[in-house]
Amino acid sequence: GDSVTQMEGPVTLSEEAFLTINCTYTATGYPSLFWYVQYPGEGLQLLLKATKADDKGSNKGFEATYRKETTSFHLEKGSVQVSDSAVYFCALRGTGGFKTIFGAGTRLFVKA
C-alpha cells in the first residue's frame, strides 16, 4: 500500500541555517503530495503542496519539488527562524481515493 517515509527528528538548527527534511513515498500512479506543519498547541495546517511531477510547492520561504524519478518531496528553507520550530509532516493522497497518508513527522527546533 501507499506509504510515506520522512527523516527522523528532532532536527536542531541555529537561526538562519539551511533546512532540509527528507521525504520519500511509495504509491501507484501520480499522487498529490503535501507538507503539513503543526505548531505547538495547534492542529496541523497545510504548508505547501504539489500535484504533479516536477511541480514545486512553496510557502513562507519553504519549498518542495515533486520528484517522480526519486519518489521524493524534500522540504527546504534557506534561512530558518525561531518561529519555524514545529513538527513537519509529509503526506500523500492517491488519485484513487480520499485517504491522506502521513509520515511520522519531524520535529524542528530552531535556536536563537
Add this chain to the structure above:
Amino acid sequence: EAGVTQFPSHSVIEKGQTVTLRCDPISGHDNLYWYRRVMGKEIKFLLHFVKESKQDESGMPNNRFLAERTGGTYSTLKVQPAELEDSGVYFCASSPWTGSSYNSPLHFGNGTRLTVT
C-alpha cells in the same frame, strides 16, 4: 470562517470506561476524516465520511470504536470500552467536496489528547 473544532481538548479516563470525542467541521465541508497519532508515530487514518455516509472505515482498529455523523454536520467518535493502547491524539479534519478532491488539502482541528490509564 470558523475552523474545525474538537472537544474535549484533553481526556483522561480509566481502562474500561467510555469516551466520546466530538468534531465540528468547517461549515459546508462534506468530507470529514478522523485520524489518530500514537506516541509520536505517524498520523493514521481511521475513517472518512462524505456527509452522513461512511465512505471508508478501513482504518478503524476494532469494534470498540464507533463513529457517527448524523445529519452530515458534526461527528462523534466513541471508544467503548477504552484500552490502554487507545491513548493518543485524535485529529478530525474536513475538506470541501470538489471534482478534484484528491488534491484538496485537509483542514485540521487541534486534536483531542486521550489518555487511558
